[in-house]
Amino acid sequence: MANILVVDDELGIRDLLWEILNDEGHSVEVAENAAQARAARLRERPDLVLLDIWMPDTDGVTLLKEWSAAGALTMPVIMMSGHATIDTAVEATKIGALAFLEKPITLQKLLKAVEQGLARGAIRKAVVPLMAVPVLPLADVATVAGSFVVVAADALPPSQQSFMLDKPLRESRDEFEKAYFEYHLGKENGSMTRVAEKTGLERTHLYRKLKQLGVDLTRGKRNAA
Helix, strand or coil, X not given: CCEEEEECCCHHHHHHHHHHHHHCCCEEEEECCHHHHHHHHHHHCCXXXXXXXXXXXXXXXXXXXXXXXXXXXXXXXXXXECCCCHXXXXXXXXXXXXXXXXXXXXXXXXXXXXHHHHHHHHHHHHCHHHHHCCCCCEEEEEEECCEEXXXXXXXXXXXXXXXXXXXXXXXHHHHXXXXXXXXXXXXXXXCHHHHHHHHCCCHHHHHHHHHHHCCCCCHHHHHHC
């Protein structure tokens, strides 16, 4: 399951995309303008954004530039429009958009673009941040016989988690996230406040995420006892 933000000023488009993506098992947030999109991005930290170009207050390309300039373009963004020119689409991809979908959007093109976007985002989240940011210090990151192996350098005792790369993306991503949160719960002795601070999630979103992943919330406390 992924968190997807749909930004479009047309109610019919928002409802249609919500229904399709929800049926695919994703958690979908909708926004009808740039102001709502900014708030949703901060609140939900989406894994993928579907962003309409033509909106009444701030257009999608301007919002994309804003996120890029602020270093907030940390998730794949797919642009949508029924009236955009080729130059607009090229400009958006140069700024950082992953793809461009022309309206009316066919089901096949939508699902393919979303799958590719989530795959790109999963690679970015699972590899680059772990190697660069000291949230989860690593002693080693390697691919062995089709497995993505992560070794936590400061785990007590040292822990190792292997993720099979030939599984469906959603399943592999859920396994990685579950191991990630279990690691931090153990390190912080089950303190949800400290885990929320370390992972950058709000407590309510953290609780919901842990429940979705089936994480044992008592694990850290038992280890500390």
